[in-house]
Amino acid sequence: EEQLLESGGGLVHSGGSLRLSCAASGFAFSSYAMSWVRQAPGKGLEWVSAVSGSGDNTYYADSVRGRFTISRDNSKNTLYVQMNSLRVEDTAVYYCAKAYFPSYYYYGLDVWGQGTTVTVSS
Amino acid sequence: QSALTQPPSVSGSPGQSVTISCTGTISDVGTYNRVSWYQQPPGAAPKLLIYEVSNRPSGVPDRFSGSKSGNTASLTISGLQAEDEADYYCSSYTSSSPHVVFGGGTKLTVL
Numbered sequence: 001e002e003q004l005l006e007s008g009g010g011l012v013h014s015g016g017s018l019r020l021s022c023a024a025s026g027f028a029f030s031s032y033a034m035s036w037v038r039q040a041p042g043k044g045l046e047w048v049s050a051v052s053g054s055g056d057n058t059y060y061a062d063s064v065r066g067r068f069t070i071s072r073d074n075s076k077n078t079l080y081v082q083m084n085s086l087r088v089e090d091t092a093v094y095y096c097a098k099a100y101f102p103s104y105y106y107y108g109l110d111v112w113g114q115g116t117t118v119t120v121s122s
Numbered sequence: 123q124s125a126l127t128q129p130p131s132v133s134g135s136p137g138q139s140v141t142i143s144c145t146g147t148i149s150d151v152g153t154y155n156r157v158s159w160y161q162q163p164p165g166a167a168p169k170l171l172i173y174e175v176s177n178r179p180s181g182v183p184d185r186f187s188g189s190k191s192g193n194t195a196s197l198t199i200s201g202l203q204a205e206d207e208a209d210y211y212c213s214s215y216t217s218s219s220p221h222v223v224f225g226g227g228t229k230l231t232v233l
Contacts, residue, residue, distance in 0.1 A: 037168075044125070044209075044211060044224060044225070044226045044227040045160070045162075045168065045211050045213075045224045045227070046224065047213075047220075047222045047223075047224060050220070050222075059219075059220040059221070060220060061220060095167055095168070097168075100158075100170065100173055100179070105222065106156065106215045106216075106220075106221045106222040107156050107158070107173065107174070107215060108156075108158040108170055108173035108174070108213070109158070109160075109168075109170060110170045110173075110179055112167040112168050112169070113167065114167055115167055
């Protein structure tokens with residue numbers, strides 16, 4: 001069974017940093033692009049960032065570009081996002097998700113983790 | 123980029139059909155057959171229901187169907203069941219970087 005398990009969420013002050021992890025199992029992790037998608041309390045889904053299967057190519061939403069860095073360790077089947085200069089508006093549940101089509105993070109996400117909560121206080 | 127436009131809420135009775143719309147532009151829904159739909163039950167993670175406008179991943183019941191006309195995609199749920207009560211989101215490829223945009227979500231209430 002394909003599974004994703006996020007960790008690393010927590011409470012941080014505005015301006016602080018946090019690193020989220022996402023452990024993958026049940027599929028050929030290195031073959032698939034991966035994304036982070038977040039959901040602020042009571043709000044809709046917002047795509048945040050993606051990385052190609054090799055890790056060579058990264059993509060960011062305008063709202064996080066320059067502050068967040070996505071990466072992956074294919075030897076550990078793990079996806080990361082380093083979040084710096086956090087703002088109150090970054091408060092959300094963060095989900096990692098697997099691309100349905102291996103090379104295309106924007107054509108659908110078919111496996112999602114349960115999410116990890118990030119709270120940024122002022 | 124701007125989010126795709128969905129109605130905030132829809133409702134229907136068990137056994138009925140409901141349709142949720144997702145309106146974009148010529149830069150996304152109108153040009154590319156790369157619309158996805160997701161179901162998110164309360165307190166749960168999203169689940170992929172439809173990809174490429176009308177295709178269902180393995181395990182998704184055929185009560186869920188997708189279509190597109192012009193700049194608007196639609197998700198139709200037939201034979202409504204109580205378990206279908208959830209939030210539904212559309213997403214599309216867009217020509218603008220970073221190439222993915224979500225709709226604002228629609229809450230489905232089964233009466």
